[in-house]
Amino acid sequence: MTDPFVVIGGDAAGLSAASKYRRESPARDVVVFEQGSWVSYAHCGTPYFIKGDVEHLRDLQSLSPRDIEERGIDLRRDHEVTAIDTKSDVITVVNNGESFEYPYEELLIATGARAISAPIEGADLDTVFTLHGLPDATALRSFLTPPAEFDSANLGGGAALTTSVAEQYGAMQPPETIAIVGGGYVGVEMAEAFSAWDCAVHLFQRPERLLPAFGTAVGDAIASTLKKAGVTLHLNEEVERLTETDGQLDDIVYGGGNRLNVDAVLIGIGIRPNVELLTETSIELGTTGAVAVDEYGQTNVENVYAAGDVAELKQIVTGETTWSPLGLPANRAGRAIGATVGGSPTQVGHVAETAMLKAFELGCGRTGVLEHDRAEAAGFDPITKTITAGSRSGYYPGAEETTVTLTADQKSGQLLGGSLVGADRAAVRINTIATALGAGMTVGELEQQDLGYAPPFSPVWDPVLVAAKVLNGKL
Amino acid sequence: MTDPFVVIGGDAAGLSAASKYRRESPARDVVVFEQGSWVSYAHCGTPYFIKGDVEHLRDLQSLSPRDIEERGIDLRRDHEVTAIDTKSDVITVVNNGESFEYPYEELLIATGARAISAPIEGADLDTVFTLHGLPDATALRSFLTPPAEFDSANLGGGAALTTSVAEQYGAMQPPETIAIVGGGYVGVEMAEAFSAWDCAVHLFQRPERLLPAFGTAVGDAIASTLKKAGVTLHLNEEVERLTETDGQLDDIVYGGGNRLNVDAVLIGIGIRPNVELLTETSIELGTTGAVAVDEYGQTNVENVYAAGDVAELKQIVTGETTWSPLGLPANRAGRAIGATVGGSPTQVGHVAETAMLKAFELGCGRTGVLEHDRAEAAGFDPITKTITAGSRSGYYPGAEETTVTLTADQKSGQLLGGSLVGADRAAVRINTIATALGAGMTVGELEQQDLGYAPPFSPVWDPVLVAAKVLNGKL
Incomplete structure (x- = not known):
C-alpha cells in the first residue's frame, strides 16, 4: 500500500x-x-455577497465539507x-x-x-480592508449592514472565525464615505457594491485609466459609467498615507497633501x-x-x-x-x-487570460494580448482597432452600443487579443474571440465565421465580425 | 466604356x-x-413589427432609396x-x-x-396568410390592430401597395383565434407575436417536434414554453383543409376531420x-x-x-x-x-447554418450538423450529448438553466454541430460553438478553450465547456 x-x-x-x-x-x-x-468557496462571488445580491455567506460555498467527504476525500x-x-x-x-x-x-x-496591502502608513487600521477570502468579505458586509438588519448567522456563516469577525464589524456604525485604492477588478466591482449601500465612494487609481488589462476603450467606458453612478474617480493619483486618531481612521492623504475624510478604505492593488x-x-x-x-x-x-x-x-x-x-x-x-x-x-x-467583469449596467470582457509592448516582446508587430456596433438590430428594443477592440499581428494577420464592453449581453461575446484565439485564427478567418443573427439577440453583422472586418481592412 | x-x-x-x-x-x-x-428591409424583423415591438414599417428599412442613391447606386x-x-x-x-x-x-x-403556401383547399382566402415580405407583414399587423388604434401611415409605411394592404386589413374586425400551420422559425416567432395581441393561438406541426433543425432538446423546451404561454400545440398533426362560407374563412380541418373555428390562418411551412x-x-x-x-x-x-x-x-x-x-x-x-x-x-x-431564435422568454441557437443521418451521409460516425448547466454562478440572482447539445464524430472527435436553449443570454453562446466549428476543432479542443468566467455572466465552467467535457468523455 x-x-x-x-x-x-x-x-x-x-x-x-x-x-x-x-x-x-x-x-x-x-x-x-x-x-x-472554509473550503470550496467562490472567491469571485465575494463582491456580490458584500453588495447584498447574495444573501448568506454559505451561498458562496459550492461544496460543503460533508459533500467533499461523501466524495471519498479525506478533508482536514x-x-x-x-x-x-x-x-x-x-x-x-x-x-x-x-x-x-x-x-x-x-x-x-x-x-x-492573497491580497497585498499598500506599503503606506495607516494600512493596518481596523477599517482598512483588503478583499481576499471569506473573513474579509464577512467583515465588509457586516460593517456595511445597518445594526438593525445585522444577522451574524447569515453573515458569519456559522464558522467561528467569520462569525467573530461578523460580530466585531456588525457592532460598528456603518461607513458613509469609503475610499478604494486601486482600479482593477476588485476596485471596480467594489465601487458597485459600496454604492449599493448608499456610500459616497472615492476610487483612487495610480495609472491614468481603470482596468488597464482591458484596454483603453473598456477603461474609458467603465470610468464614465462609474462617474454616472456617483463614484468620484481620482485617476493618475497617488495615495500617500492614512491618518488616524486614537487608532481610528481619519483621512486619506493623496496627490501631494490633499485630504479626504473617510470611514473605511479598501485596498485592491493586487494579489501575490x-x-x-x-x-x-x-x-x-x-x-x-x-x-x-x-x-x-x-x-x-x-x-x-x-x-x-x-x-x-x-x-x-x-x-x-x-x-x-x-x-x-x-x-x-x-x-x-x-x-x-x-x-x-x-x-x-x-x-488566454480571458476575463469578464460587471460594472453597474456594463459588462466587459478581455482575452489574449492587447498590450503592444507585450506583443512586440513576443515578436509580433501589433495593430489595434476599436469599433462600436449595436448589440441587436437597430430597430429592435433594447439594442445597446457594444464596443469591440481587436489586436492582430500586421505581418501574419494572427489575432492576438480582444476586449469588449456594453450594456446588453456584451461580456459573453468575449468567448467568440477567445475561441478564435484558441484556434490560432487570423483576423480574416474570424471575419468569415458564420455567427448567429436574430433581431432580439444580434445584428446581421455581430459586433465581433464588424471589428474583424475593420481590422482586416487595415492589414 | x-x-x-x-x-x-x-x-x-x-x-x-x-x-x-x-x-x-x-x-x-x-x-x-x-x-x-421596398428595398433593403429586414425580413427577419417582420415578426416583431407584427407583434408591435417595432412601431413603424419604415423602421425595418436599413437604407432608404435616397441613402442608396447617395452611395452612387442607380436604383430602379x-x-x-x-x-x-x-x-x-x-x-x-x-x-x-x-x-x-x-x-x-x-x-x-x-x-x-418566397414563402410557399399549403396545397390545401381554402389556402387562397383573404384571411389566410404567408409571411415573406413587407406586404404580408403590413396585412397581419393591420388586421391585428384594433380599428381605433389603426394608423395606415405607420403600418403602410407610405408606399402605395403596403398602404392599400394596410387599409384593407385595418378596416376588418381583429382576429380572436388564429391557427399557425408549421412549427419552424416563422411558426414559433409568430406564436409569440399573435399571443401579444391576446389571440388564442393554435399551432399545427406535421413532425412530432417544433423546430426540427434545432434538435430535440431545443424543440422540447420551446414546446413547453409555448404551452406555458397559452399556445395550443397540435404536434404530429396533419392539416387537411380550410372551410369557408361566402368567401369567409370558417374552420381549419385536421387529423381526420377534427374542426376548429378560426379567424385567420398563417401558413409557415417553408420558403423556395x-x-x-x-x-x-x-x-x-x-x-x-x-x-x-x-x-x-x-x-x-x-x-x-x-x-x-x-x-x-x-x-x-x-x-x-x-x-x-x-x-x-x-x-x-x-x-x-x-x-x-x-x-x-x-x-x-x-x-455553418448558424441560426438564433427567440420564443417568449427563451433564446436558442443552432449551428453545423446535428442530424445523425446527414452526418452519416457525409461519412461521419456521429454521437450526441445534451447537458443542462447554469447560465451564471448558482448563487448569483438571475441564473437560469442553459441546455446545450453537441454532436461530434466518434472516430476523429471532430465537432459537427451544436444547439442550445435557455432564458438567460443563451442564444449568443452559439457563437462559441460556431467559431469552434469554423476552426475545425475537436470536442477535446473545444473543452480546452479559455472562456470567460464572472458570477453575473457565466459559471466557472461555461455551459458549452460542460457539454464538451461530457461529450469528450464519451468518445
Missing part, C-alpha cells in the same frame, strides 16, 4: 484535483489539508502545512497547536494567493501567490514569482505538482510563461493533475 | 454587392433593378426583370407596363425566396428560391433547387453571379452544397461578389 495523494489547499484547484483523482483512482487515499475552516480543515520535505516525501502539519508529520506519494501545492511554504524546499519558482510547472502541472520535483493561483501557466498567444490567477484555469489545472496522478496523464492547458 | 454591373434584387445580397462594388470601383455604373417598391424600383439573355448579355425589364432591354457586363441574380426567371436560360440550378455557384458566387455562366436566398453555398462541416437562406451569408456573399466584380476576387465563404 503506497502513501496517499496529498493536496495542500481546499479550494478550486485542490478540490478539483482531489475529486478527479478520487473518480479515476478509487483504491488509494487522497487527503486535503486546508489551513482555514484547520490544518496548516508548515513544511515540505521533498527528500523524504513528508509534510509537517499543525492542527490545534499540535504538529505532526504526514507522508505523501504525490503532493499538490494549491495554496492560492502564497509561495512562502516553498522557501526552504528545492521546489523552484518561475520568473513571475509563482511556482514553475511543466505542461502537466509538475514542478521541478518529480512527484510534486502545483496548480491554481500559486502556479504559472503558459499563455496561448505568446507561448510565454504567465501568472494568471483566475477561476477556470485553476479548476482545469487541478482536474488535469487529479487525472495525471490517477494514471491518465492530462495536460493542464494554456490560458 | 463597358456596360454596367447589373443587380437583380434590392435586398441584402443585391445591395451588399452594389455597395461594395461602388466602393471598390468608382468608375463604372452599378444598376439595381427591384420589382417591388418597381422594375421587374422578365428575361435574361446570357448570349447577348442583355436583360428584359418591365416598368409601368413598358418593356425594355438593358445590357450588362456582369450580372448578379439576387432575387431571393425565386428561380423562375432562369428557366429559359442556360444558368444551372443545383440539387437543392437553388442556383449553383462556385466559391466566388459565379454561376456556370462566366459573368453571371448569384447570391442570397436564391443561391446555394458550401456547408463548412460536410463540404456539401446546401441551401441556407439566412441573413449573414446573404450579406457576406453579396459583399464578396461586389468585391470580385470590382477587381478584388473574394470568396463567398462557407456557412
Whole structure:
C-alpha cells in the first residue's frame, strides 16, 4: 500500500484535483489539508455577497465539507502545512497547536494567493480592508449592514472565525464615505457594491485609466459609467498615507497633501501567490514569482505538482510563461493533475487570460494580448482597432452600443487579443474571440465565421465580425 | 466604356454587392433593378413589427432609396426583370407596363425566396396568410390592430401597395383565434407575436417536434414554453383543409376531420428560391433547387453571379452544397461578389447554418450538423450529448438553466454541430460553438478553450465547456 495523494489547499484547484483523482483512482487515499475552516468557496462571488445580491455567506460555498467527504476525500480543515520535505516525501502539519508529520506519494501545492496591502502608513487600521477570502468579505458586509438588519448567522456563516469577525464589524456604525485604492477588478466591482449601500465612494487609481488589462476603450467606458453612478474617480493619483486618531481612521492623504475624510478604505492593488511554504524546499519558482510547472502541472520535483493561483501557466498567444490567477484555469489545472496522478496523464492547458467583469449596467470582457509592448516582446508587430456596433438590430428594443477592440499581428494577420464592453449581453461575446484565439485564427478567418443573427439577440453583422472586418481592412 | 454591373434584387445580397462594388470601383455604373417598391428591409424583423415591438414599417428599412442613391447606386424600383439573355448579355425589364432591354457586363441574380403556401383547399382566402415580405407583414399587423388604434401611415409605411394592404386589413374586425400551420422559425416567432395581441393561438406541426433543425432538446423546451404561454400545440398533426362560407374563412380541418373555428390562418411551412426567371436560360440550378455557384458566387455562366436566398453555398462541416437562406451569408456573399466584380476576387465563404431564435422568454441557437443521418451521409460516425448547466454562478440572482447539445464524430472527435436553449443570454453562446466549428476543432479542443468566467455572466465552467467535457468523455 503506497502513501496517499496529498493536496495542500481546499479550494478550486485542490478540490478539483482531489475529486478527479478520487473518480479515476478509487483504491488509494487522497487527503486535503486546508489551513482555514472554509473550503470550496467562490472567491469571485465575494463582491456580490458584500453588495447584498447574495444573501448568506454559505451561498458562496459550492461544496460543503460533508459533500467533499461523501466524495471519498479525506478533508482536514484547520490544518496548516508548515513544511515540505521533498527528500523524504513528508509534510509537517499543525492542527490545534499540535504538529505532526504526514507522508505523501504525490503532493499538490494549491495554496492560492492573497491580497497585498499598500506599503503606506495607516494600512493596518481596523477599517482598512483588503478583499481576499471569506473573513474579509464577512467583515465588509457586516460593517456595511445597518445594526438593525445585522444577522451574524447569515453573515458569519456559522464558522467561528467569520462569525467573530461578523460580530466585531456588525457592532460598528456603518461607513458613509469609503475610499478604494486601486482600479482593477476588485476596485471596480467594489465601487458597485459600496454604492449599493448608499456610500459616497472615492476610487483612487495610480495609472491614468481603470482596468488597464482591458484596454483603453473598456477603461474609458467603465470610468464614465462609474462617474454616472456617483463614484468620484481620482485617476493618475497617488495615495500617500492614512491618518488616524486614537487608532481610528481619519483621512486619506493623496496627490501631494490633499485630504479626504473617510470611514473605511479598501485596498485592491493586487494579489501575490502564497509561495512562502516553498522557501526552504528545492521546489523552484518561475520568473513571475509563482511556482514553475511543466505542461502537466509538475514542478521541478518529480512527484510534486502545483496548480491554481500559486502556479504559472503558459499563455496561448505568446507561448510565454504567465501568472494568471483566475477561476477556470485553476479548476482545469487541478482536474488535469487529479487525472495525471490517477494514471491518465492530462495536460493542464494554456490560458488566454480571458476575463469578464460587471460594472453597474456594463459588462466587459478581455482575452489574449492587447498590450503592444507585450506583443512586440513576443515578436509580433501589433495593430489595434476599436469599433462600436449595436448589440441587436437597430430597430429592435433594447439594442445597446457594444464596443469591440481587436489586436492582430500586421505581418501574419494572427489575432492576438480582444476586449469588449456594453450594456446588453456584451461580456459573453468575449468567448467568440477567445475561441478564435484558441484556434490560432487570423483576423480574416474570424471575419468569415458564420455567427448567429436574430433581431432580439444580434445584428446581421455581430459586433465581433464588424471589428474583424475593420481590422482586416487595415492589414 | 463597358456596360454596367447589373443587380437583380434590392435586398441584402443585391445591395451588399452594389455597395461594395461602388466602393471598390468608382468608375463604372452599378444598376439595381427591384420589382417591388421596398428595398433593403429586414425580413427577419417582420415578426416583431407584427407583434408591435417595432412601431413603424419604415423602421425595418436599413437604407432608404435616397441613402442608396447617395452611395452612387442607380436604383430602379418597381422594375421587374422578365428575361435574361446570357448570349447577348442583355436583360428584359418591365416598368409601368413598358418593356425594355438593358445590357450588362456582369450580372448578379439576387432575387431571393418566397414563402410557399399549403396545397390545401381554402389556402387562397383573404384571411389566410404567408409571411415573406413587407406586404404580408403590413396585412397581419393591420388586421391585428384594433380599428381605433389603426394608423395606415405607420403600418403602410407610405408606399402605395403596403398602404392599400394596410387599409384593407385595418378596416376588418381583429382576429380572436388564429391557427399557425408549421412549427419552424416563422411558426414559433409568430406564436409569440399573435399571443401579444391576446389571440388564442393554435399551432399545427406535421413532425412530432417544433423546430426540427434545432434538435430535440431545443424543440422540447420551446414546446413547453409555448404551452406555458397559452399556445395550443397540435404536434404530429396533419392539416387537411380550410372551410369557408361566402368567401369567409370558417374552420381549419385536421387529423381526420377534427374542426376548429378560426379567424385567420398563417401558413409557415417553408420558403423556395425565386428561380423562375432562369428557366429559359442556360444558368444551372443545383440539387437543392437553388442556383449553383462556385466559391466566388459565379454561376456556370462566366459573368453571371448569384447570391442570397436564391443561391446555394458550401456547408463548412460536410463540404456539401446546401441551401441556407439566412441573413449573414446573404450579406457576406453579396459583399464578396461586389468585391470580385470590382477587381478584388473574394470568396463567398462557407456557412455553418448558424441560426438564433427567440420564443417568449427563451433564446436558442443552432449551428453545423446535428442530424445523425446527414452526418452519416457525409461519412461521419456521429454521437450526441445534451447537458443542462447554469447560465451564471448558482448563487448569483438571475441564473437560469442553459441546455446545450453537441454532436461530434466518434472516430476523429471532430465537432459537427451544436444547439442550445435557455432564458438567460443563451442564444449568443452559439457563437462559441460556431467559431469552434469554423476552426475545425475537436470536442477535446473545444473543452480546452479559455472562456470567460464572472458570477453575473457565466459559471466557472461555461455551459458549452460542460457539454464538451461530457461529450469528450464519451468518445
